Amino acid sequence: MAIRDNILLIREKIYAAAEKAGRDPKKVKLVAVSKHFPAEAIKEAMAADQFVFGENYIQELQSKREQLPTEAIFHFIGHLQSNKAKIAAETCQMIETVDSLKLARSLNNHLKTLGKTVDVLLQINIGNEPQKAGIKADDSEKILSQLHEFEKIRVCGLMAMPPLATTPDASRPYFRNLRKLSERLSAKQLFPKVAQPELSMGMSADYHIAIAEGATIIRVGSAIFGSRE
Ligand SMILES: *Cc1c(COP(=O)(O)O)cnc(C)c1O
Numbered sequence: 149m150a151i152r153d154n155i156l157l158i159r160e161k162i163y164a165a166a167e168k169a170g171r172d173p174k175k176v177k178l179v180a181v182s183k184h185f186p187a188e189a190i191k192e193a194m195a196a197d198q199f200v201f202g203e204n205y206i207q208e209l210q211s212k213r214e215q216l217p218t219e220a221i222f223h224f225i226g227h228l229q230s231n232k233a234k235i236a237a238e239t240c241q242m243i244e245t246v247d248s249l250k251l252a253r254s255l256n257n258h259l260k261t262l263g264k265t266v267d268v269l270l271q272i273n274i275g276n277e278p279q280k281a282g283i284k285a286d287d288s289e290k291i292l293s294q295l296h297e298f299e300k301i302r303v304c305g306l307m308a309m310p311p312l313a314t315t316p317d318a319s320r321p322y323f324r325n326l327r328k329l330s331e332r333l334s335a336k337q338l339f340p341k342v343a344q345p346e347l348s349m350g351m352s353a354d355y356h357i358a359i360a361e362g363a364t365i366i367r368v369g370s371a372i373f374g375s376r377e
Contacts (some may be wrong), residue, residue: 154373
C-alpha cells in the first residue's frame with residue numbers, strides 16, 4: 149500500500165482506539181518513524197499531512213533534515229550519545245530518549261549557546277532489560293528532580309519500549325506500568341513545566357493497546373513506510 153493510504157488507515161485506527169477507550173483522539177500524536185527510509189518517503193507522508201517524524205540515527209537525521217522543508221519536524225528516538233547532543237539539539241523538536249544526567253547537561257549547554265529550548269522525555273527501561281537503554285523506574289524520581297536545574301530543556305513526560313512481544317496484548321502491562329509511574333511522578337510535581345505529562349509508547353504492532361492504556365505519543369514505522377529489511 150502507498151504511504152498515504154497507510155497513514156489514512158492508521159488515523160482511522162487511532163480514532164477508533166481512542167473512542168473505545170473514552171479518550172479524545174486529538175490527544176494522541178502520531179510520530180512516523182522514518183529510520184532507514186529516504187527523504188522521498190518523508191515527502192510522501194507530508195503530502196498526506198503527516199509532519200512529525202522519528203529518527204534513530206544522528207547522521208541519517210542530519211542528511212534528511214537538509215533535504216526537507218522546515219515543515220518536517222523531528223523527534224529523536226534512538227540512543228543519543230552526549231557527543232551528538234549538539235546536532236540533536238539543533239535539529240529536533242523533541243528528544244524522547246534522555247536517559248542520563250550527563251546527556252541532559254550536555255543538551256542544556258548546547259541549547260544555551262543556540263538560544264533555544266527543547267522538549268524532552270525521560271526514557272524508562274520499563275521491562276528492566278539489561279541490554280536496553282533507559283533508566284530504571286525506581287530511579288526516575290531522583291533523576292527527574294535533578295533535571296530541574298537544566299533550564300533549557302522542558303521535561304514533558306516519559307517514553308518506553310517494552311520487551312519484544314509475540315502478541316500485542318503482551319505489551320499491555322508495561323504500558324500500564326508506565327502510565328501509573330507517570331501519574332505518581334506527576335502527583336509529586338515532577339513535571340512542573342507541563343499541564344499533563346506525555347506518554348510515548350506503542351509501535352506498529354501494539355499502538356492500539358498503548359492508546360487504550362493512555363499513550364499520548366505513538367511511534368509507528370513499518371505500518372507506514374513498510375518493512376525495513
Ligand atoms: C523503530 C522504532 C519504532 C517503530 O517501530 P515499528 O515497529 O516499525 O513501528 C518505534 N520506536 C522506536 C524507539 C524505534 O526504534
